[in-house]
Amino acid sequence: xITAPSVLSLDYSRxxxxxxxxxxxxxxxxxxxxxxxxxxxxxxxxxEILKGFCGMSDLVKDVHIMVTDPMHFAEVFAKAGAEYIxxxxxxxxxxxxxxxxxxxxxxLGCKPGISIKPKTDTEVLRPLLKDFDLYLIMSxxxxxxxxxxxxxxxxxxxxxxxxxxxxxxxxxIEVDGGINAETGRICAEAGADVLVAGSxxxxxDIRKAVESLCTLR
Ligand code: DX5
Ligand code: ZN
Numbered sequence: 001x002i003t004a005p006s007v008l009s010l011d012y013s014r015x016x017x018x019x020x021x022x023x024x025x026x027x028x029x030x031x032x033x034x035x036x037x038x039x040x041x042x043x044x045x046x047x048e049i050l051k052g053f054c055g056m057s058d059l060v061k062d063v064h065i066m067v068t069d070p071m072h073f074a075e076v077f078a079k080a081g082a083e084y085i086x087x088x089x090x091x092x093x094x095x096x097x098x099x100x101x102x103x104x105x106x107x108l109g110c111k112p113g114i115s116i117k118p119k120t121d122t123e124v125l126r127p128l129l130k131d132f133d134l135y136l137i138m139s140x141x142x143x144x145x146x147x148x149x150x151x152x153x154x155x156x157x158x159x160x161x162x163x164x165x166x167x168x169x170x171x172x173i174e175v176d177g178g179i180n181a182e183t184g185r186i187c188a189e190a191g192a193d194v195l196v197a198g199s200x201x202x203x204x205d206i207r208k209a210v211e212s213l214c215t216l217r
Contacts, residue, residue: 001188003213004029004062004174005206006198007053008044008145018206019056025210029060029084031176031196033145034077036067039091040143047080054081064115064176064196066142067091071101078108086113086136086174089120095127102131113174117142118150122159129167134194135160139187140177145198149178154190161191181212188216 005027010018022030032050037043054061063082067073070087077085085105092098098114105112113134116124118141125135137160139153153175160173174194175187184195195216201209 001184001192001214001216002029002172002194003027003201003210004031004060004194004196005201005210006031006033006145006176006196008033009198009202011202016056018202019053021206022210023057023059025207026214027059027201027210028214029062029194030057031198032061032063032077032082033198034063034065034067034073035143036069036073039068039088040066042143047076050077050080050082060084062086062174062194062196064113064136071097071104074101074105074110075108078105078110082110084111084113084134086115086134088142089114089116089124098128099131115142115176116156118152122156122163125160126163129163129169129171132171134172134174135164136174136176137192138177139175139179139183142177147178149180149183149186151186153177154186157187157190157192179213181209181216184213184216 035042035044062084102112111133115136140147172193176196179197180200
């Protein structure tokens with residue numbers, strides 16, 4: 001299981017210490033929640049912060065952009081060192097726009113991902129099964145860390161796993177929101193490949209929390 005701790009929940013008064021702990025844990029990725037204060041009410045990181053992390057960690061930079069203008073921010077964060085860039089289905093007007101953004105992300109040397117919010121049907125992804133390296137199922141409403149896992153996410157993961165298998169795709173399924181050892185196990189059994197966890201990792205012993213997720217499946 002790939003574990004992607006979300007630095008939204010990092011204690012920024014102890015940043016260096018916590019990033020060092022992450023580097024020494026079994027986490028393979030770091031997850032950056034970019035919020036623009038418009039697509040979601042909160043406002044978080046700009047590209048300079050991502051560049052700072054790139055200098056402190058070799059973990060894979062997994063950037064989740066919760067923004068109204070994904071094309072613009074995809075370019076900004078690709079240039080700042082992102083490896084995966086995941087944007088929201090709900091921020092786009094049609095399939096053509098979604099494909100254009102995915103192609104732009106690839107042309108900038110990054111891997112594109114697409115995310116759906118809890119109320120968006122997994123079926124909307126069916127026409128897009130060849131376009132992405134990663135599909136992100138939100139298991140909370142995007143915008144804040146520390147929320148409770150929405151149990152309906154389990155069926156969405158199963159449905160998406162089946163769709164990707166039938167399409168012969170080896171793209172990854174990521175789950176984000178309310179993940180701990182218990183909800184992580186539910187996601188792992190349903191077919192998830194990547195677990196994002198913010199508060200569970202940073203409000204506990206970082207190394208132990210990461211290990212409890214990495215060792216699932
Ligand atoms: C929510 C973010 C999540 C968040 C997860 O909008 O996308 O990545 O940081 O936080 P926890 O693990 O605390 O639910
Ligand atoms: Zn996220």
